[in-house]
Amino acid sequence: MASPPTKSASQRLFDPAATACPHAVYTELLDTEPVSRMPISEAAIISRYEDVLFALRNPEIFSSQVSEKLDLGTDRPMIPQQIDPPEQTRYRKLLDPFFSRRRMKTLEPAIRLNAANLIEGFLDSGHCEFNKQFAIPFPAQAFLHLFGLPMDDLSLFLQLKDDIIRPQQKATDPFNTDEINSIRSRAGRKIYDYFGELIQVRRKAPREDLMSSLVRARIDGNLLSEEEILDICYLQILAGLDTVTATLGCQIAYLAANPEQQKRLYERPDQIEEAVEELLRWETPVTGVPRIVMQDTEIAGTTLHAGEMVMLLLGAANIDPREFDRADQVEFDRPRNRHIAFGGGHHRCLGSHLARLELCVALEEWHARVDSYRIPPGETPTYSPGIREVQYLPLAWG
Ligand code: HEM
Structure with missing residues (x-):
């Protein structure tokens, strides 16, 4: 019998x-297919x-x-990720100071307390499922x-985010595109309504958030319109939650192994x-970012139209050895780490800056309490594609 064709x-x-x-697939792409094609969509993948x-x-x-091209339940492009310069640059000039390292530092005590409380909640049991018990809520x-919202709204936000990013989980039939689209657009509506109300509340009585x-x-000289604020907030939910969850999972899974x-x-x-930076490079949980080609151009000998x-493919x-010395080694003291x-x-x-603060605080509080953790024998973590979230990460210690 003929063997199946090699993928x-x-x-x-x-x-x-x-x-x-x-890493092995990445290395093969870097060596042999610096511009390749996605299996079904035929979108180009750029690797080097x-x-x-x-x-x-x-x-x-x-x-x-x-x-x-990407359905995320939105009415308009999200700001600033789905718009181009020079318009995007005007928003970044406005937003960058709100997310500066100094400003994020003021959140550190609350973030540290949250990390400690979450860990203390399961520490004595000697085991946890890291994704559900820490990486998702943290x-x-x-x-x-950041938004000055009550902790009681935690489960609401987690649900809304999941309905947008992985509506299949809620659908009775995960292949029914109508059902998927309606779960997504209902969640999108709720996000717009929630933040629409919050805009009114904070306009009347501003606080420090x-x-x-x-x-x-x-x-x-012009105030942002309600739509502009909504388009900024919508992105915050999608950009700021799963990314940190995935990074924490990948980093702790690596250290456990x-x-x-x-x-x-x-x-x-x-x-x-430094370990956080090197593991960001090595694990790169946001594996790739999408773009659309505006004019014919040649990349690594391939014409893109x-x-x-x-x-x-970040x-x-x-792990491109053309950029990184010993690219295939994890070195916490790597002298020049210009990862992307x-x-x-x-x-x-x-x-x-917020992401780095969250990751460093989490790893500090974790290693100050949890001693010699490991993946229990017979257990295997499971990863999701795209954003590499470790959906199931069982750990044991003591
Ligand atoms: C470790 C966690 C994180 C990773 C790995 C990550 C990764 C990324 C990447 C790769 C991009 C570029 C997207 C592109 O070029 O299309 C990006 C953009 C963005 N991220 Fe993050 N992110 C993280 C955490 C966060 C957090 C916590 C927030 C919110 C507080 C955030 C907000 C944003 C925003 C608003 C953009 C769009 C910026 C723009 O288009 O000008 N991210 N992120």
């Missing part, structure tokens, strides 16, 4: 094995660091105006602090910041 690297990219551990960075830095060729709590800053903010590296963090907690969708770029796990160019992550 190419781009075909294997979304297989469960590659989702859990994508230099090419990905070129695309990120040239929005006139690689546009972010992809809202019509960033959502930070989000509520992000929404109060947004309702007072002006561009060229690599006890020597884990030991280093107990011995040298001062290295946690105007109108084509493209995936910039994960592969981050937060993207690059105009759209570089607005929330990177």
Whole structure:
């Protein structure tokens, strides 16, 4: 009997094995297919660091105006991710100070307390399912602090986010596109309504939170319209929750499977910041970002045509040996770590200071309490494709 045809690297990219551990597929793409094609959509995948960075830095060729191609339940493009410079730059000038390192630092005590409380909640049992018990609620709590919202709304936000990102989980038939679309658009409506009300409340009685800053903010002397504020807030839910959840899961899963590296963090907690950066590079949980080609262009010998969708494969770029010495080694003390796990160019992550704060605080509080954790024998973590969330991460200690 003829053996089945071997799958190419781009075909294997979304297989469960590659989702859990994508480095071999990335390396094959970097070596043999620097521009490849997605299995069904035929969208181009760009893998090499230099090419990905070129695309990120040239929005006139690689546009972010992809809202019509990606259904996320929105009425309009999300700000600033789905619009291009120069309009996008005007919003970033306004938003960057609201997310500065200094401003995010003021959230640290609340974030640290949340991390400690979550861990204390299961510490004595000697085990946990990390995703559900820590990685999902922790960033959502930070989000509520940022917006000055009550902790009672935690489960509402988690539900809304899941209905947008993974509506299949709620659908009676996960292949019924009408049902999927209606779950998504209902959640979208609720997000607009919730933040619409909050805008009114904060306009009347501003406080010290992000929404109060947004309702007072002006561009060229004009206050932001309600729609602009809604389009900024909608993105916050989608950009700021799953990304941190996924990163925490990937980082703790790596450390649980690599006890020597884990030991280093107990011995040298001062290295946690560097470890977070190196694990962002190595795990790159936001594996790729989409773009649409605006004018015919050539990348690594392949012509891309105007109108084509493209995936910039950040994960592969981050282990490209053309950019990183010993790219296939995890080195917490890597001297020059110009990873692009937060993207690059105009759209570089607005929330990177908050993300880094959350990740460092979580790892500090975790390693201060939980001793020598591991994945219990017979258990296997499961990863989701796209954003590499470790959906099931059983851990045991003691
Ligand atoms: C470890 C966690 C995070 C990772 C890995 C991550 C990754 C990214 C990446 C790769 C982009 C670029 C998207 C593109 O080029 O199309 C991005 C953009 C963005 N991120 Fe993050 N992110 C994280 C956390 C956060 C948080 C906590 C927030 C909110 C507070 C946030 C808000 C945003 C926003 C608003 C953008 C769009 C920026 C723009 O288009 O100008 N992110 N993020």
